[in-house]
Amino acid sequence: MCPDQVVTSRPTLPATTVLSAQINMAEPEPDPIRRRWHHSPVDDDDLLSEILVRLPPWPSTLPHASLVCKRWRLLTSSPHFLRGFRAFHRAAPPLLGVFHNSYLGGSHRRFVSAVDPPDRVPAALFHMPGGLDHQNWSFLDCRHGRALLLGPHPREALVWDPMTGAQHRAPLPPGAGEVSHGAVLCACSHAGDCRSSPFDVVLVWWKQETECRCSRAVAAVYSSGSCVWSEIVSQPFPPTVLPAEGMKKPGTRAGHAIYWLLSSSCILEFDLIRHSLALITAPTRSAKSLYEQCQLVLTEGGGLGLAMAQKLSIMLWKRDNSSSTAGWSLQRSVRLNKCIPVKRGKERAMPSLLGFHEESNTIFVWIDDGVFMIQLGSMLSRMVCQGHSNFVIYPFAGFYTSGLDELNADVQAIGAPGPVADGVLEDFRWQPFTAMWHYTDPVGNVQGPFSLEQLLDWEQHGFFDEGFKVWRTDQTKEQSILLGNAITAWQGFILLD
Known part of the structure; x- marks a missing residue:
């Protein structure tokens, strides 16, 4: 044996330790609670209908939901689903x-x-x-x-x-x-x-x-x-x-x-x-x-x-x-x-x-x-x-769902959401300007939410002074701006669009 050759030997483990390691390396038993679904629950049309029928009954709700995919679009526009949707919300249209x-x-x-x-x-x-x-x-x-x-x-x-x-x-x-x-x-x-x-x-x-x-x-x-x-x-x-x-x-x-x-x-x-x-x-x-x-x-x-x-x-x-x-x-x-x-x-x-x-x-x-x-x-x-x-x-x-047909035609024609019939679904570019707004009344109470269009109407009828401030629902009171500035930005956006 050469002097610079180092011989190392693997230590011998006890038999009980080897058996324990083999048991631990074995495939664990599947936990029935943690078994994975082969299919998502929403792949079931009946279950998906039960979920979608509980959406708020506003005119824009179903058109928005129909943009998710073609399957949702066909489901939400089917006569059977619409009858069930109206029946589910019958107590509070x-x-x-x-x-x-x-x-x-x-x-x-x-x-x-x-x-x-x-x-x-x-x-x-x-x-x-x-x-x-x-x-x-x-x-x-x-x-x-x-x-x-x-x-x-x-x-x-x-x-x-x-x-x-x-x-x-x-x-x-x-x-x-x-x-x-x-x-x-x-x-x-x-x-x-x-x-x-x-x-x-x-x-x-x-x-x-x-x-x-x-x-x-x-x-x-x-x-x-x-x-x-x-x-x-x-x-x-x-x-x-x-x-x-x-x-x-x-x-x-x-x-x-x-x-x-x-x-x-x-x-x-x-x-x-x-x-x-x-x-x-x-x-x-x-x-x-x-x-x-x-x-x-x-x-x-x-x-x-x-x-x-x-x-x-x-x-x-x-x-x-x-x-x-x-x-x-x-x-x-x-x-x-x-x-x-x-x-x-x-x-x-x-x-x-x-x-x-x-x-x-x-x-x-x-x-x-x-x-x-x-x-x-x-x-x-x-x-x-x-x-x-x-x-x-x-x-x-009542329940306004007739906009689904126009929306489906638009989506199929251009492949993406775009301008549709008035009152059915607004262009997504308008979202910051269709947000709801709050303000503080003279006694210090927070009022709202109101649309900017509604606040503009009140402003034109003399309800607010020049220093009146508002803020969006996704903002805090500290982020409030002058109502006049918000209206100017909104009107300028309309002209540019």
Whole structure:
């Protein structure tokens, strides 16, 4: 052996150590809890449908989801999925805007959107029945995705689906007088899709009878399933009980009854089960200004409530049916200056209450030459449009999904998201300018979120001063900028685009 050669020998391990090492090097038993899926759960169309059907029901939601891939696009645009989507969100369809009976020009001018892009539905979508003669058709009610209108000649009721344009006409019952109140109701018993379900129509008119010196309310119910009117029912009331003159506010449904405000400090009730009429006395404090300053609403438990406007607040009354002699109790008060900005340099006028949307618990208020909507739960507000104190409105809620076809055509044509129909999906380049904004009111409370377009509208009507600051929802209050600078950047972006 050479002296510089080093011989190393591997140490011999005990037999038990070798056996232990062999056991440790063996393939571990699979943990059943950590087994991997061979396929993703979203590969199952049924499971994916259950996930997508729970997306918010706003008009832009499904078009955005359809951009993920072709499979999602085909699924979200299928008639079966859309029926299930509408049925799942039936209890709370999105409030899209309001119809009104004021004549402002073209037939599409009878609708005012109440949401911002990309969820804004274009007014041009809603062409009124009657074409150029649409001003002779009057709205009576909007509910469950349908609108009830009253036509001039021949005298008939029209149920209209603004989304599809479908119409159902029914001649008024024989002997019907001048209809003052009406309601359209889905007859599917809170199950399924209202758009494909039958409906009922309730009409009420009045007769003055000199023999009994009374005012008689008369009502009838029409069923779209049988296409016939029910037996006419009537109830005499004191001669001072009369409907309001001019445009009538829509009714409010609470439980199994429809209620309408009258101009004589009373509320008319129609029981949908017994087909009977009754009279309810309003709170005594509302006797002098019942109609314009009051609006029927729903309480937290779904019962009948009454909102009464004062100069700086809205008083919310609750009808108590727990005793044999039902009465009213004051539930709470809403301070208007906390949710609607005060117009600069102008004393606040007495507000008028214009309407109420049942599913979203939203009340519409006219104040300072503007129509505002206030969600009574969150107290969030926004300006809908300009108007006047007797601007009667009919809130409309529904599911707008017709933009999916246009979106699919665009994606297939250019292979990427691009400009689509107005009100369906905004170009992604606009995202920083379609963000929502906040501001601090004079008492130090944070208000919002509001769109920049809405803040611009308020600024033009004198609600904000020159030093008014705002910040986006993805920013902090410390990052606020002047509203004027934000508007200038937005308008400059529009010109450059």
